[in-house]
Amino acid sequence: MNMDWNHPNVFQYEKTIGLKIPCYEMLYDMMDRLLAVQLTKKEADILIVGAGGGQELLTLGKNHSKWTFTGIDISANMLDLARKRLKSAGVEAKVQFIEGEVDHLGQECHFAGATCMLVLHFVRDKRAFLQRIADCLVEGAPLFIASINGDPHAEPFNWQMRAWREHMLANGIAEQDWERFAASIGTHSYPIPARDVEDLLKESGFISVTRFFSAYLIDGWFAVKGDCK
Template identity: 35%
Template sequence: MNKDEIKALFDQQAEGYDQQWSHMAPINDGLYFFLGSIFADLPPESDILCIGAGTGKELLYLGERFPNWTFTVIEPSAKMLTVCKNSLQQAGMSDRCYFHEGYLETLPQRTQHDGATSFLVSQFILNPDDRSAFFREIAGRLKPESVMVSTDLAADTSAPEYEKLLSLWLTVMANAKVSEDMINRVKTAYNTDVAVIPAKQIGEIISAGGFEHPVQFYQAGLIHGFYAVRGRDC
């Protein structure tokens, strides 16, 4: 998918997005459980770059966990960003946020950030070199030795167990038994529209983007989470 198609997809889903995926909350909760420890050594008044923030779930968690933090919120879908703004306003957090509708490369260079999150974003960048360039863009906006947390779908699609893992993953997402036809359609989509690759390769792509020794700290189904420190010479 190109960038306009991605924006259109999430514009369509925005209004009911949280309700649609509410049954997946245990996966998000498990991921967020680690964030406090990963970010624990950041300064008390850090500014965090949140890329592809969606409806703002991680912002709500981090904002409560670190009450003196501020956030730079990036989201290309106008409708998703509206939902995000409303959620943060209801939580009393909107005055701690700078909102930018668009992609990372269009964000004005306001400051260097203390940390970053990028959840289920880089998987839409199909070319590995472009994907590394995305992480290098993040690294260039961070202070030296800042921490980034990134998640993406990952799997070895050539492995014999992939079919069973994919079937399980789709059953969890659909909250119901899925047909063979649905499995085949999603398999095709994961081959053409989403860069589902082995987790080891994602770590290599992050490293090529200017981060040191990415650590895979989380997996739930196809979702894999990494954290990494921005290199000194990036």
Template identity: 30%
Template sequence: MRQDEIKALFDQQAASYDAQWAKTAPIRNCLHLLLGSMFAELPEDAHILCVGVGTGDELIYLASQHPGWTFAAVEPSGPMLDICRQRTEEGGVASRCVFYEGYLDSLPTIEKYDAATCFLVSQFILEEHERSRFFSEIAARLRPDGVLASSDLASDVASPEYEVLLRAWINMMSAADISPEAVERMRKAYANDVGVLPPAKVASIIESGGFELPVQFFQSGLIHAWLSKRA
């Protein structure tokens, strides 16, 4: 799936996105709790880059926990970014946020960040060298000691374990009021349009993008998350 197709898909889903995934909130809540512990040693005035911020879940969580932090929110889908902006206004944290509609190249080149988040984004980049370059672009925008928290769907799709995890994952989506048609589209997308790779392979791609050996700090079903320090 090309960038413009992915953007169009999220444009269409923006209005119902949060409601659609509401029943999977416990996964996000656990990820955010652990994210907070991973970022606990950042400065009180840390500047955070949120790549592919979507409707802003991780940004709003971090902003609520750290009143001195400021945020740069980058998202190619205008409708998704509009919802993110609205949520930050409702949460009283919009004054600490700058919003960029587009990709990483829409950021001012002089900005350097203490940390970055990138949740369920790189999985849509199917070519490994392009995925590595994506992480390189994030690394280039971090301070020398900056850290990245990233997550992606990951598994060895050729293994028996993947079938077990995929079946459970699809069952969870069905229980979360996702339509059977959407579940079937999801199954096909994982096979054709999403770069679901073994966790060790994802970690090696992150490392090749300019980070020290990533440490996996979270797994829930197919979602894996890593903390990486700029090399």
């Protein structure tokens, strides 16, 4: 959860992210299994929004040999990290990487599914962001999304943050790293209440919005692209 994604320290992301986020590996395992039961075709082209780091690509690439992926991310360094991890796992040939925003994707909606894990809270205009992802998907395509959510001005948010701090420190995360993360909320990340995320998904053309994961302030949902007409 480093805020400067082009800083050289992003290469430590792989080593620390699992110590910061409770049930990190379970989140991606659940995403993989739920996505697999929704995609009945053996061959599928999946859009990975925020592909830097490579966790989604590794998880899905290892388990689904017939799937191909388009991974997009604004950080060149994070994409390099993803490439290195995929090369070590032997799945790099399945992936096309794009450095840039989702607006850089083509206009044709052809992806059979999409993931956007731990990205949405960094986006200011969440409605336009989700709509652009929806525009890239075929009707019936599933979207998996996870983000930090809540009202930073509400007391329950503060309770969750205090407990999350204890979790991170107990896992060896330095106090200064926690302080940087806490200070980034409202300046580099922009969480909104979970119910607002669900509303935005529906407004962007998604149906069957279902929460499948929750840990402290992180929630995960899957939804399905509705009728394109």
